[in-house]
Amino acid sequence: QKEVEQNSGPLSVPEGAIASLNCTYSDRVSQSFFWYRQYSGKSPELIMSIYSNGDKEDGRFTAQLNKASQYVSLLIRDSQPSDSATYLCAAFKAAGNKLTFGGGTRVLVKP
Amino acid sequence: GAVVSQHPSRVICKSGTSVKIECRSLDFQATTMFWYRQFPKKSLMLMATSNEGSKATYEQGVEKDKFLINHASLTLSTLTVTSAHPEDSSFYICSAAQDLVSDTQYFGPGTRLTVL
Numbered sequence: 001q002k003e004v005e006q007n008s009g010p011l012s013v014p015e016g017a018i019a020s021l022n023c024t025y026s027d028r029v030s031q032s033f034f035w036y037r038q039y040s041g042k043s044p045e046l047i048m049s050i051y052s053n054g055d056k057e058d059g060r061f062t063a064q065l066n067k068a069s070q071y072v073s074l075l076i077r078d079s080q081p082s083d084s085a086t087y088l089c090a091a092f093k094a095a096g097n098k099l100t101f102g103g104g105t106r107v108l109v110k111p
Numbered sequence: 112g113a114v115v116s117q118h119p120s121r122v123i124c125k126s127g128t129s130v131k132i133e134c135r136s137l138d139f140q141a142t143t144m145f146w147y148r149q150f151p152k153k154s155l156m157l158m159a160t161s162n163e164g165s166k167a168t169y170e171q172g173v174e175k176d177k178f179l180i181n182h183a184s185l186t187l188s189t190l191t192v193t194s195a196h197p198e199d200s201s202f203y204i205c206s207a208a209q210d211l212v213s214d215t216q217y218f219g220p221g222t223r224l225t226v227l
Contacts, residue, residue, distance in 0.1 A: 031214070032214045034214075041202075041223075042220070042221065043204045043218045043219060043220050043221040044155070044204075044218055045218070046218075049214075049215075088154060088155070092214035094212050094214075097143065097160060097212045097213070098157060098160070099145075099157070099214070099216060100157075101154045101155045101156075102154060103153070103154045104154050
């Protein structure tokens with residue numbers, strides 16, 4: 001079992017709709033969670049971090065964390081063609097000081 | 112703030128040669144730097160973690176004699192791919208953190224290595 005798992009997609013959404021991305025992690029000692037966006041040929045850029053259970057909103061993005069279910073999600077509201085990218089979920093463990101990335105979900109926003 | 116640069120952004124080399132990639136934190140002191148490798152359509156895989164002034168910690172399966180990492184100062188880490196082969200062709204990305212143990216990593220723009 002991979003430590004951080006994501007559906008590879010592609011997730012195709014029409015412009016203006018909500019894109020919903022899911023991520024599960026296997027190690028309960030993971031303390032903090034991150035969503036990165038990566039455009040083709042570029043390095044990841046941080047979108048959101050979340051540390052405690054519940055929702056965290058930042059602009060059009062909402063991250064949700066459920067530690068009991070070991071589940072993290074990202075909602076992108078009012079999706080734009082510029083949101084088309086691969087979204088990487090990552091979990092951090094202080095023991096080992098390591099970010100572990102999921103395989104990424106490719107999102108395609110169609111005009 | 113928190114800008115990390117990498118040089119070169121793209122390099123093509125012949126099989127058997129060595130290639131050095133530099134990672135610099137431009138506006139902060141990076142106590143810890145990380146080196147990742149990413150193959151096409153795959154996720155980032157951590158290769159090694161380096162702390163300034165000490166030896167790098169390599170992930171399982173990463174050959175430390177092939178991928179030499181030097182973190183000589185708080186703003187510079189280098190990755191040298193020695194005796195490169197075509198299978199080493201990949202996207203190499205560094206990241207930097209201000210603290211010894213930190214979940215906040217600032218990523219460099221990456222280096223595309225092609226070994227012919």
